[in-house]
Amino acid sequence: MELRHLELLREIAARGTLTAVARATHRTPSALSQQLRSAERDLRVKLVEPDSRGLRLTSAGQLLAEGAEEVSESLARLQARLEESTGKPRGLVRVGTLPSAGQALLPALVERLRGSAIALALDDFDIAEADFAARALDADIVISHSLTGETPIGAEGLSSTLLAREPIDVALPREHPLASMPRLTPEDLVDHDWIGVPEGYPFDAIPLAIEQLTGRPAHRSFRLRDNHLVESLVAAGAGIGLLPRFTTRPSDGVILRPLIGVHAERSIVALSRRDRFQRLAVRTVTEQLVQIGQEVTRAHAVPMSSAPGPEH
Amino acid sequence: MELRHLELLREIAARGTLTAVARATHRTPSALSQQLRSAERDLRVKLVEPDSRGLRLTSAGQLLAEGAEEVSESLARLQARLEESTGKPRGLVRVGTLPSAGQALLPALVERLRGSAIALALDDFDIAEADFAARALDADIVISHSLTGETPIGAEGLSSTLLAREPIDVALPREHPLASMPRLTPEDLVDHDWIGVPEGYPFDAIPLAIEQLTGRPAHRSFRLRDNHLVESLVAAGAGIGLLPRFTTRPSDGVILRPLIGVHAERSIVALSRRDRFQRLAVRTVTEQLVQIGQEVTRAHAVPMSSAPGPEH
């Protein structure tokens, strides 16, 4: 029973095709195919079977792929114990993030780790909530978000750490009639023009909820992904927008107002595969992110506060 | 973190010297020494240090050796799950035994496994109670005994399965004055000549207890190890002996009588290293031994019963 074979099965279960595993592990599909046959010979069991264009794990293969998780984790836990006993966290930690949360968290992270033995590799992507989990195959930590709960959909098997709860505020042009109100309700907003996000994107859940609550349609003049673009359009008077509080600097043209009467908050979480989370360096980075998340939350307790929060 | 390295450390922890590990794993000490250095390079930690003629694990090495147990067990558990799901138990099971218990149990075991995919390798040895555990390094199952409790001394980290409780009876020449009594007490026995075992051997606990109880010395004319030799001397009138009930066939010259008033019973147990015990074939053999133990116990409920027990 070779560890290499187990990890191969685990990767196949996670990525679906041999070619994808080959890309991820910097090998050729041929090498993996040979490994599979040697594993089948060792174990005297069929592990995969052809399935349309690709292949599929047999029940035995699936059993082993699941068992591999347990083995990898106990191995990783051991490595973590060793690291804790013999030194400081070290090595490369790959962090992937959605852009907005990264903007709020990563500068402080880089600063805090400067001079430590931890090297960071950063990546960013703007994807649907359900796709964050897949990124945890390649990154050690995925900074992700969920508007529905504290764990993004699809992240059930992963280690999940809450970094912050970030309000989603209403962005208005400074001259807007609603600008004088300290807080806004669905009724206040529903009949104005919106700048929304494409359908299916997490933020769209809020206008949907407002429509449901008021029974009236919320008209989206535009549907855009990039928050900074939305912000500039709001400033130009193209409509009202929804923007996350931590990464929207109140500017000359735009002000933020809290939205009440509807769930307008996202949970920012750090996801890791369980075995990767055992690494001391990964845990350390995650702890730093939690602290940074708390600082950011404190600094933005009130929208439009122009004084920056306390630097620790 | 390579599995091979972990297992090497575990073996070193268990066997003490590189040379011993090399013998056990059919490799040269040189190969293992090279493995150690490659492990140290991988992990950037010193794992061993010189210690008089041999070497000793550092604290990091010890940490990993202990962790290796956990990893091996989770790996073995996985293998067991696979075996259970896809087929019958199979492969080589190495059974070591003390001679007397082996005589009572192994013939039936061989018979039951005839035609199965399980191959048996048998070994026997007559050693002190505390040395049985070391045998579990090489055998999959060690049939062992304890006069003090249900787990032999030194077997704490091992999987232990009770196979039988076997009374230790008093062996008398047929013509002996005590032969007419159905049961014997310490008082009945203490002033006769004994044929004992060498000091430190488990059976010696019984005469010691009798001496303690009666306050009088029990005179051992001879101290011998082999039960069959003791039996033949008893038949020759050289003294009274203590013999395990299951493996002493009442013969022309010798009769057995139960000893009461003192703990005169040994527990026969099957020991396995935890990871080895995960194998389906090993569990299967152990279960068979439990059943055989029960049959043997039933067949010998009364000493000197001349009718053989039920053959299944």
Next chain:
DNA sequence: AAGTTCCATGTAGCCAAGCTACACCCTCCT
């Protein structure tokens, strides 16, 4: 004090395991 034994370690060289490159085949999609 010298010889012997028991261990670990270093070096040179062999062999096998695992990989790449490349060719081929199958299935699905257009």
Next chain:
DNA sequence: AGGAGGGTGTAGCTTGGCTACATGGAACTT
């Protein structure tokens, strides 16, 4: 029909792990 995506087989290279042999230190023997 043809192209794209994916798995598998073969030949050959590279490397990691092993053996054989030699070396050297520590402890026990005489």
